[in-house]
Structures are given as structure tokens and as C-alpha cells.
Amino acid sequence: MKIGLVGLGRMGYALALNMRDHGVEVIATNRSPEKVDEIIAEGVHGVYTLKELVEAFGSERRVIWLMVPSGAAVDAMIEEVVPMLNPGDILIDGGNSYYKDTIRRHEGLKAKGIDYVDVGTSGGINGARNGACLMAGGERHAVAVIEPVLQSISIKDGYGYFGGPGSGHYVKMIHNGIEYGMMQAIGEGFDILKASEYDIDFTLASKVWSNGSIIEGLLMRLMHEAFKQDANLDEIAGIVDASGEADWTLQEAVRLKVSAPVITSSLFVRYKSKDDERFSEKAVAALRNQFGGHKVYKA
Secondary structure, three states, X not given: OEEEEEOOOHHHHHHHHHHHHOOOXXXXXXXXXXXXXXXXXXXXXXXXXXXXXXXXXXXXXXXXXXXXXXXXXXXXXXXXXXXXXXXXXXXXXXXXXXXXXXXXXXXXXXXXXXEEEEEEEEOHHHHHHHOEEEEXXXXXXXXXXXXXXXXHOEEEEEEEEOOOOOHHHHHHHHHHHHHHHHHXXXXXXXHHHHHOOOOOOHHHHHHHHOOOOOOOOHHHHHHHHHHHHOOOOOOEOOOOOOOOHHHHHHHHHXXXXXXXXXXXXXXXXXXXXXXXXXXXXXXXXXXXXXXXXXXXXXX
């Protein structure tokens, strides 16, 4: 199958290589030509404009996967590419878009005969490269066309189709809210260890907790990797950005009248981290950098 991939940031670049390894014919482009040069060096078909990307499909049905920042950038990209598409072509949004925006975009594109599929993508850069966790939403006939690709680039049991337009992004939104709470609990645990009378080796503690404990898992393993790089996180400022998904999760909790105190607290702590530093925020900042390459602020 042929996929046109727009956006070669950390996740998009890794996905392009993952698709290539699974026999997908990838045509990739990016706003900055340097990333296109890099992907060409990896053996992927790179082009420098959207027009070239669309034309590379010839008479085939176009399937174009957007990996661009949520919000206005997605709308701008859709506005630019849609005049080049034909009815029956498929657009995929693989970013962290707000599900209501996804529903709006789907309705607008449906009127033009273009299918719109939302794919929430998790697993960080390593997952995108070696086996992603994918949550798809959209009309079933459109998802069915791309499902073999989604299954091939996912880790075992890491792909699911969740229903109509917006459902994939909705499930990913709630996933990210849960992620906020789990990361905050890990950070607070190490904050307590640091404040105790014991001279705790954080690298050792995170290693032990990563092997056989009830709280073992990817986040704890990544915490261990962060401590191996900087044993006391001295080089990291305890400033943690909030990218928006937990805000949307809380809006849903309020709308549905569902109590979500842990996710709420974790989001508010991130807001507070902008003007007050604690070791727990250092830990969460280090974790986000480990799995997603998110920016860390130097102490």
C-alpha cells in the first residue's frame, strides 16, 4: 500500500521508518527540507511539496497521513491539500487533535467525498519506530482500507478500532489524562524518597521497581533510564509543560459529571510547576523527555 506522510517531526519520522520496514510505500514530506533530506537518506521516498506528494500517487487512491501539531496547523494543512484530492481519497490525522475538531473536520470533508480517519498514536518515539499503540476512529469502510497498515505498524494487541469519527482521538485523549496521573504519582513517590532520612539510590529504586513489582511498566523503566543519565536530576528544572489533552479530559469529566480528582490534581501541579520547583516535577519532566522527546528546561 502507498501512504503519503506529511510531517517528519519526532513521531512522524519514526512512523515513516516503521511503515517502510513493513512494506508500505511511503512518500514523505515536511515543511523544512532538511528533514526530507534525512528521510531520503534512510531510503524513503521524500518529496519537498504537497503537490509532489499528491502527484506521486498517479491514478491511485490517495491515502495521506498528517502528523502535524493539533489545532490550526491541521486545519491549514487540510485547506492546502484538499483542492488536490479526489472523492474517495483518505486523510488520516495521527496527531493529538481534540475529538470535537475531528468530528467537525470529518463532516466538512464528507461533503466533498473525502474520508477522514482519526488515529490516536501512543508509545512515544520508540513505539512509533518499533511498534506503536494506535486508536482508530472514523467510518468503518474508510478504516478498513488502511487497517492492514495500522495493524502492521502496531505492537501486538496494540491496535483497536473504536467507532465513528472522533472516537480514536477521544480514546487517546482519555489515555493522556490517565498518563498525567500515573506520571504524577511516580514523581511524588520519588519526591518522598528524596525527602526521607535515607540516602536512597534513585537509579536502584527505579530499577528494582521496574522488575516484578506491581508498579513496573514502561513509565517506570523510562524513569530508570532518566536516573541512569542524571542520578539526581540535577540538570533538569522542575518545569512541566501541559500540552492540552488533560485539559480536554477534564472538560469531559465535567460534562459527564465524572469525578476525576487524580487527573485534575496532576494537571494543576503542571500549572504550578511554572513558578515553583519540586523534585516530583523534575521526575515528570525527565519522564516526558524519555518517552516523547519533550522539551526539558535546564536547571
